[in-house]
Amino acid sequence: MNAGDTVFVLMSAAMVMLMTPGLALFYGGMVRNKNVLGTLMQSFVILGIITLQWVLWGYSISFGPDLGGFLGNLEWFGLKGVGMDPSPNYGSTIPHVAFMIFQCMFAIITPALITGAFAERMKFGSFLVFVILWATLVYDPLCHWVWAAGGWIGKMGALDFAGGTVVHISSGTSALAAAIIIGKRRGYGSIAYIPHNLPMTVTGAALLWFGWFGFNAGSALAANGLAASAFMVTHISSACAALSWMGMEWIHRKKPTTLGAVSGAVAGLVAITPASGFVGPLSAVIIGLFAGIICYGGIMLKSKLGYDDSLDVVGIHGLGGIWGALATGLFANTAINPNGADGLFFGNPVQLLVQFISVMVTMVFAFFVTWIILKFINMIMGLRITDEEEEKGLDLSLHNETGYSF
Amino acid sequence: MKKIEAIIKPFKLDDVKEGLSVLGIKGLTVSEVKGFGRQRGHKEIYRGAEYEVDFVPKIKLEIVVDDDQVESVVKIIQGKAQTGKIGDGKIFIISIEEAIRIRTGEKGQDAI
Numbered sequence: 001m002n003a004g005d006t007v008f009v010l011m012s013a014a015m016v017m018l019m020t021p022g023l024a025l026f027y028g029g030m031v032r033n034k035n036v037l038g039t040l041m042q043s044f045v046i047l048g049i050i051t052l053q054w055v056l057w058g059y060s061i062s063f064g065p066d067l068g069g070f071l072g073n074l075e076w077f078g079l080k081g082v083g084m085d086p087s088p089n090y091g092s093t094i095p096h097v098a099f100m101i102f103q104c105m106f107a108i109i110t111p112a113l114i115t116g117a118f119a120e121r122m123k124f125g126s127f128l129v130f131v132i133l134w135a136t137l138v139y140d141p142l143c144h145w146v147w148a149a150g151g152w153i154g155k156m157g158a159l160d161f162a163g164g165t166v167v168h169i170s171s172g173t174s175a176l177a178a179a180i181i182i183g184k185r186r187g188y189g190s191i192a193y194i195p196h197n198l199p200m201t202v203t204g205a206a207l208l209w210f211g212w213f214g215f216n217a218g219s220a221l222a223a224n225g226l227a228a229s230a231f232m233v234t235h236i237s238s239a240c241a242a243l244s245w246m247g248m249e250w251i252h253r254k255k256p257t258t259l260g261a262v263s264g265a266v267a268g269l270v271a272i273t274p275a276s277g278f279v280g281p282l283s284a285v286i287i288g289l290f291a292g293i294i295c296y297g298g299i300m301l302k303s304k305l306g307y308d309d310s311l312d313v314v315g316i317h318g319l320g321g322i323w324g325a326l327a328t329g330l331f332a333n334t335a336i337n338p339n340g341a342d343g344l345f346f347g348n349p350v351q352l353l354v355q356f357i358s359v360m361v362t363m364v365f366a367f368f369v370t371w372i373i374l375k376f377i378n379m380i381m382g383l384r385i386t387d388e389e390e391e392k393g394l395d396l397s398l399h400n401e402t403g404y405s406f
Numbered sequence: 407m408k409k410i411e412a413i414i415k416p417f418k419l420d421d422v423k424e425g426l427s428v429l430g431i432k433g434l435t436v437s438e439v440k441g442f443g444r445q446r447g448h449k450e451i452y453r454g455a456e457y458e459v460d461f462v463p464k465i466k467l468e469i470v471v472d473d474d475q476v477e478s479v480v481k482i483i484q485g486k487a488q489t490g491k492i493g494d495g496k497i498f499i500i501s502i503e504e505a506i507r508i509r510t511g512e513k514g515q516d517a518i
Contacts, residue, residue, distance in 0.1 A: 030452075192457035194450060253451050263453060300454050312453060 012218025016105035022207025029201030038394025066150030116311030117175035158358035164274025172318020184308035205262035233284035240288030241268025270320035283331035329355030445493035
């Protein structure tokens with residue numbers, strides 16, 4: 001056991017925790033003022049509900065003793081046997097509970113990311129049921145496949161340092177399914193959905209950027225050189241993507257926007273996530289620059305395809321995650337992390353294929369299981385609030401309160 | 407008594423207020439309003455989605471004065487709020503039947 005590593009992982013867990021309220025602000029600023037609390041609430045309540053799910057069965061399904069590479073068994077139900085001694089598989093120098101609570105924060109933010117796709121129109125009760133089912137049937141199994149000892153995608157050699165597939169591609173593709181099933185907001189195409197408080201969005205993006213150091217560097221599970229390297233490339237990618245998104249916008253729409261710069265920063269953070277423990281600084285520059293360009297392009301495409309992914313979860317987390325996972329197959333370098341692998345540009349083209357398979361599997365799995373979960377909930381309890389409630393706004397019609405009173 | 411209602415550009419509010427206090431105006435009411443006239447709206451772009459915003463933010467000033475002050479107040483507002491570009495706003499003059507000070511019950515000119 002190492003005191004430095006333990007402190008580092010616990011602090012990282014606290015930083016990742018802060019990302020979820022940060023995300024709430026990031027999203028909250030982009031909706032209309034009648035929906036601000038309902039939007040903040042969707043992220044915030046996940047802190048409660050997934051913590052409970054994780055403690056009871058989520059952690060055990062994700063990281064518990066392996067069943068055929070596909071699931072953990074329920075031996076660790078209620079954290080039975082998850083103690084203060086290190087686990088042999090997950091961070092050999094830190095208490096097992098430290099690893100567990102660090103991972104808990106990841107399980108929390110991932111479903112919160114999806115909420116952007118159905119912003120301003122989902123029933124609260126149905127939303128809670130969705131979150132529990134999604135965490136249990138999509139997140140926990142995927143997490144097992146990629147990160148748990150014995151998980152089949154991890155065994156195949158796919159590299160995902162901090163959650164490109166598990167967190168971003170899974171939430172991004174689930175968001176696509178959700179946006180399609182729940183349908184467009186009232187007045188789509190005829191009324192303007194102008195963000196009501198962009199300073200709130202910028203504050204949220206700043207908290208995300210800050211927390212992401214815990215997310216990526218913390219995933220080293222030790223206070224060492226690899227953690228420092230992951231910290232550095234995380235920062236570089238975010239910075240470059242903020243610039244490239246802004247630049248694209250400047251060329252394409254004649255004005256650089258604040259929303260564009262912060263969206264780019266988040267896209268850069270998403271893209272570097274799977275690669276952060278495997279790539280060097282110049283690779284991070286390229287990953288970041290392309291993240292801003294690709295995600296900006298994806299968002300332009302959305303209006304052509306006609307689905308209402310309200311806050312662009314598909315464009316940023318889906319596309320950014322796919323780019324990041326594939327880029328890991330291009331730029332990974334064993335000189336940075338000898339426990340990783342070399343990518344295409346370092347003489348190992350097979351890695352790109354492995355990454356591609358992990359991307360496809362994650363997309364197909366997340367999309368279809370989410371589709372089934374939402375169809376099921378829609379059948380038994382409905383997904384959407386009534387037209388009247390939507391008109392009034394989530395804050396008043398679902399929570400009996402308003403964000404701003406005169 | 408007359409009420410002078412003026413819709414002006416928000417950034418001209420301070421100039422107008424300065425001008426009016428020199429004139430000895432004792433009170434006025436200001437509200438943030440939105441609307442359109444010949445200026446129409448403007449374009450806003452959020453993540454590539456382009457919206458026409460028809461309603462432009464303006465400031466509405468309301469001042470109640472004696473009949474003999476109307477001309478000088480109007481002159482100040484028109485002089486101070488003018489930029490010469492479209493969207494400078496409008497001034498309306500409305501007759502007031504009665505004014506009452508809530509604290510004392512004074513009426514008419516004494517109340518304003």
